[in-house]
Amino acid sequence: MQIPFVDLKAQYQSLKPEIDTAIANVIAETAFIGGPYVKAFEESFAEYCGTKHAVGLSNGTDALRLALGACGVGPGDEVITAANTFIATTEAIAMVGAQVRFVDVEADTYNMDPSLIEAAITDRTKAIIPVHLYGRPAEMDPILAIARKHGLKVIGDAAQAHGSTYRGRPVATLADVSCFSFYPGKNLGAYGDAGGIATDDEDIAEYVRLMRNHGRRSKYFHDVEGFNCRLDGLQAAILSVKLPHLDSWGQKRREAAARYHSLLADVPNLVVPAEQDHIVPVYHLYVVRVPDRDQLQKDLGAAGIASGVHYPMPLHLQPAYAHLGLGEGSFPVTETTGTDIVSLPIFPELTADQQAYVAEHVHASMRAQATA
Ligand SMILES: Cc1ncc(COP(=O)(O)O)c(C=O)c1O
Missing domain, CATH: 3.90.1150.10 (Aspartate Aminotransferase, domain 1)
Structure with a gap:
């Protein structure tokens, strides 16, 4: 017997007609960048997450970077995260010019140990990124209590945890903003790179929407310099087939x-x-x-x-x-x-x-x- 680590072919076979139709529709309508498929996925993903907003992005790393930017994290700031994570979490911290401060994890859950956070806080600390590793939400109530006490933002790295819950609350609602990866092997995977954020905060959603698309609100008028971090139409259409x-x-x-x-x-x-x-x-x-x-x-x-x-x-x-x-x-x-x-x-x-x-x-x- 040969047993793969993940079997993306089996999943494709189970949804082939719908996926093929979705791809064909995007191509027929040339709805490649922005457009109705991205909007439809964002609406259904926000509903799934239990948040007011979801914004589709190019990948989970960009989701973390833009979430940090939206929370006002920048050069000279420090961000606390778990020492046991994929490098994307800490790359995003560096991308906004901030410095990572690691804390150790709990031996039984592999997630950030809340009892170690306060010792890592300095007067430069701006945010905490709990990583919901392996699909298990971190111990969020004490993390949120510490964040509130010290006036810190909480950015959830939910790249591995779509659909999980903590004390009955969906993972996306456990932080000021939660970041997702739709990398093909993730629990909700696109057919290429893709990611997104989910939040109840209108200002965070607005910042991420602006910055993912060259800082513009209309075609050649730019409020600020931004990035190109958009979710594309093909990935959005595929994700909409898979989300249910x-x-x-x-x-x-x-x-x-x-x-x-x-x-x-x-x-x-x-x-x-x-x-x-x-x-x-x-x-x-x-x-x-x-x-x-x-x-x-x-x-x-x-x-x-x-x-x-x-x-x-x-x-x-x-x-x-x-x-x-x-x-x-x-x-x-x-x-x-x-x-x-x-x-x-x-x-x-x-x-x-x-x-x-x-x-x-x-x-x-x-x-x-x-x-x-
Ligand atoms: C914990 C964690 N954070 C962030 C990311 C980054 O996501 P992406 O590969 O979509 O950039 C990943 C996935 O690779 C991840 O596992």
């Missing part, structure tokens, strides 16, 4: 996660993701911890099972952040997870048979390791 399926895909991911939990429950030395009563995650990734992840990945690979590591080297130890001077030991929990995490295949179309095959080979690898 997002909740059922999230449910299928949770069912797959529950199946893995029970199939792997009795594997010695293997930790499955924690379940939390107040959080409904969407399992963008299913991440387990094992003592020797390289061996497990090797054994799974030999059995035709793809796996991943998200992420193998914490950002503060990457050459890109050497200038911060943060050595090993700076963020111990993040550093430990960096060495022992493995992401197993998870996607809505993953079958029970495929999961049984994965579990069988996880068991076999861990048994062999125990007796080696």
Whole structure:
């Protein structure tokens, strides 16, 4: 059996007629930039998110950059985020001229540890970016309370978390502005790069709309210098076909996660993701911890099972952040997870048979390791 990490072909096959028609319509109408398909997606995505506004953008990195700009973050400011994230989160901070301040994560959720935030606040801190990693919302109530106490903006990095909820609240409503990626492999994925923001704040939405389109309100009249960060019509039309399926895909991911939990429950030395009563995650990734992840990945690979590591080297130890001077030991929990995490295949179309095959080979690898 060959088991891919994600199966975008299976999803396309399940929606082929609608997707093909959507693409053909955009081409027939040459509605490539802006236009009715972008507007329609933005309206339905805002409704899905439970926010007043959604603005379609070129990718999730630009969503973070424009959200930071909209929150007034600029040169000389500091932004607090988790040490365990994809580099896009921190690239966006640098893109607006600000400086990142990392905090460590919780060992059981891999999300920002709220108890460490206040120690990272300085008189330059302007915002906090909680990252809802692997599709699990961060512990938002204490984060929001700290932000309110210190007058900080909160920008949610929801690139991996479309459709998740925290204490019954949709992920997009947990911050002043929430940022999404529609990269093809994400839970809601386009057929190219795409992203967006969702917010209740009219001023934030207006800033992002202006800046994504060369700072203009009409064709050749520019209020300010902006960027070209637009969502295109083809991606918007494809996303509109997929959006109505997002909740059922999230449910299928949770069912797959529950199946893995029970199939792997009795594997010695293997930790499955924690379940939390107040959080409904969407399992963008299913991440387990094992003592020797390289061996497990090797054994799974030999059995035709793809796996991943998200992420193998914490950002503060990457050459890109050497200038911060943060050595090993700076963020111990993040550093430990960096060495022992493995992401197993998870996607809505993953079958029970495929999961049984994965579990069988996880068991076999861990048994062999125990007796080696
Ligand atoms: C946590 C996180 N933030 C931001 C991004 C950036 O999104 P994009 O790849 O659409 O720019 C990603 C996705 O790659 C991500 O996983």
